[in-house]
Amino acid sequence: MNIDLNLLPLFLAVAEEHNFRAAADRLGVTRSAVSQGMRRLEDAFGTALVMRTTRSVRLTEEGERLHDALSGPLSDVRTALEGVAAENAPRGLLRIAATSIAEKFLSGPLIASFAAAQPGVTIDVTVTDEEFDIVAAGYDAGVRLGEVIEQDMIAIPLTGDQRETAVAAPAYLATYGVPLHPRDLVNHRCIGWRPAPNVAPHRWEFVENGIPFDVAVEPQITTNDLRLMLRTALAGGGITFALEENFRPFVDSGELIPLLGEFLPPFPGFFLYYPQRRNMAPKMRALIDHIGRSRE
Numbered sequence: 001m002n003i004d005l006n007l008l009p010l011f012l013a014v015a016e017e018h019n020f021r022a023a024a025d026r027l028g029v030t031r032s033a034v035s036q037g038m039r040r041l042e043d044a045f046g047t048a049l050v051m052r053t054t055r056s057v058r059l060t061e062e063g064e065r066l067h068d069a070l071s072g073p074l075s076d077v078r079t080a081l082e083g084v085a086a087e088n089a090p091r092g093l094l095r096i097a098a099t100s101i102a103e104k105f106l107s108g109p110l111i112a113s114f115a116a117a118q119p120g121v122t123i124d125v126t127v128t129d130e131e132f133d134i135v136a137a138g139y140d141a142g143v144r145l146g147e148v149i150e151q152d153m154i155a156i157p158l159t160g161d162q163r164e165t166a167v168a169a170p171a172y173l174a175t176y177g178v179p180l181h182p183r184d185l186v187n188h189r190c191i192g193w194r195p196a197p198n199v200a201p202h203r204w205e206f207v208e209n210g211i212p213f214d215v216a217v218e219p220q221i222t223t224n225d226l227r228l229m230l231r232t233a234l235a236g237g238g239i240t241f242a243l244e245e246n247f248r249p250f251v252d253s254g255e256l257i258p259l260l261g262e263f264l265p266p267f268p269g270f271f272l273y274y275p276q277r278r279n280m281a282p283k284m285r286a287l288i289d290h291i292g293r294s295r296e
Contacts, residue, residue: 003041003044003045004041004044007037007038007040007041007102008041008070009237010023010027010029010037010038010209010259011037011049011063011066011067011070012067012070013026013034014034014038015063015067016052018056018057019057020035020057027201031213033220045062047062047280047281048060048062048063048276048280049062050277051135051140051275052135052275053133053135053153053275056133056135056136057135058135058136060281061281075292083236083247087178089120089282090118090120090121090282090283090285090286091120091121091282091283092115092120092121092122092283093121093124094121094122094123094124094140094283094284094287095124095126095138095140096125096126096139096140096141096142096143096272097128097132097139097142097143098125098126098127098128098142099128099129099143099144099270100128100224101129101145101226101242102130102158102228102270103226103243103244104270105143105158105270105272106125106127110290110291110294111123111125113290113294114286114287117286117290118283120283120288121283121286121287121292124294126139127138129195129224130195130196131148134273134274134275135275140274140281140283140284141273141274141287142272142273142274143158143271143273144268144273145162145267145269146268146269146270147267147268147270149271149273150273152275153273153274154275154276155272156273156291156292157295158269158270158271158272158291158295159269161266161267161268162243162244162266162268163243163264163265163266163267164204164205164241164243164244165242165243165247165259165260165261166185166240166259166260166264167239167241167250167251167257167258167259168233168239168240168256168259169233169234169235169236169257170255171236172236173257174187174240176188176189179239179260181260182206182260182263182266183215185204185215185217186215186216186217186218188238188239189220189221189237189238189239190218190219190220190221190238190239190240190241191219191222191223191229191233191239191240191241192219192221192222192224192229192233192240192241193222193223193229193240193241193242194223195224196224197224198220201219202241203215203216204217206242206260206263206265207264207265212219217241220238221238226242226246230250233256234250239259272288
């Protein structure tokens, strides 16, 4: 292992400032010098020490171990350097933030099979619909629809195209009628979704003759729980609106009837996204490879 020890003060500055420009100012060098120095250090270790985006910088698990060791007695430093560089097998904590509507990812088989294949990796999945910087919040990756992922992230597909649909129980439609156009929804009892209490309900979006539009539905029932939406619709409580795959078993059984399909074309589906590819941690590489195999 050939580590340039002169780069360690640079690493400490980045670790303590959580910002390349602030580290550069502290050391009296350029931001480019900090970036290049960190790259040389990570290349020497063969693993990422920091996760960085245009918005934030945080230490990886390997970076945390190195920072802890450099803060201790000098006799421990060589052991720490060798330990970081020798980290080849997938291990450690893998933190993922996933939207609640990512049915395929949250359904269980993908996570279960990955855990079985990688016993050294501990998986922590937070289900949240808040939009935030996953790097600043300490996550390794996120799962969201492609259209809402930041441009500076790397994204790999988890699913094919998705499609939203409106559904209702046969009993509801027998009583209140079938909407033939999205604008008819304003005359129906609707069950809406919102990501958080202080956020407006999700707008119901459609396309007609190639032109997108939305309908200002005012739901009588609103929740952040897809299961409650589903159960209320099954009970004849009204028309609800979400991704088609969430309703598919109940549509197939006839318990729910799909509506307005001609106004609901497909769009890009769910992606796993993360901030960088260079010197990727083995645990993250293992997850990406596992997802690739699951889609074959």
